[in-house]
Amino acid sequence: MEDRTIQVAIDQFKFLIKEYSFELYQEIDTDWGWKLGYKNSTTGVLIKYEYREAYLFISVHMLEDGQILKSPRSIDDNTKIFGFSLDDIIRIEHKTDLLAPLFTYDSTSIFQNNEDGFSKYIKAFAVNLKKYGYKILNGDFDIFPQIEKIVKLRAKKYK
Numbered sequence: 001m002e003d004r005t006i007q008v009a010i011d012q013f014k015f016l017i018k019e020y021s022f023e024l025y026q027e028i029d030t031d032w033g034w035k036l037g038y039k040n041s042t043t044g045v046l047i048k049y050e051y052r053e054a055y056l057f058i059s060v061h062m063l064e065d066g067q068i069l070k071s072p073r074s075i076d077d078n079t080k081i082f083g084f085s086l087d088d089i090i091r092i093e094h095k096t097d098l099l100a101p102l103f104t105y106d107s108t109s110i111f112q113n114n115e116d117g118f119s120k121y122i123k124a125f126a127v128n129l130k131k132y133g134y135k136i137l138n139g140d141f142d143i144f145p146q147i148e149k150i151v152k153l154r155a156k157k158y159k
Contacts, residue, residue, distance in 0.1 A: 042139030
């Protein structure tokens with residue numbers, strides 16, 4: 001049985017198709033959550049929701065030969081990174097717009113409304129992608145070197 005939360009996400013991210021000429025090329029529904037993959041001629045967007053984390057992970061990628069390439073798990077100064085988390089972009093632009101895992105919001109939050117709280121939560125991520133990722137969605141990857149430095153510095157801290 002397909003979880004209706006994946007359909008909520010497809011609906012909230014329709015702007016990728018309508019405004020940026022993306023196609024939904026991947027839709028995976030599993031016992032741990034779900035994953036959506038979108039591509040246009042220059043850019044890939046992966047959207048993953050994990051039930052245990054109660055969080056929507058979004059990454060943006062510069063396509064290589066029309067494909068989204070995975071970045072290595074082990075990162076050092078010479079590692080080529082192919083995609084970045086939307087959260088890292090937001091940290092550069094406007095940290096206060098970062099969203100937290102769904103379970104961290106209390107009962108007064110609009111995200112905890114039983115009727116449409118989950119939809120509003122997913123919409124907030126869609127709004128952030130549109131607001132902070134619009135250049136990348138249009139194929140402008142000028143911010144990638146700046147994000148790459150941040151990711152590599154963070155990786156050094158955890159080694």
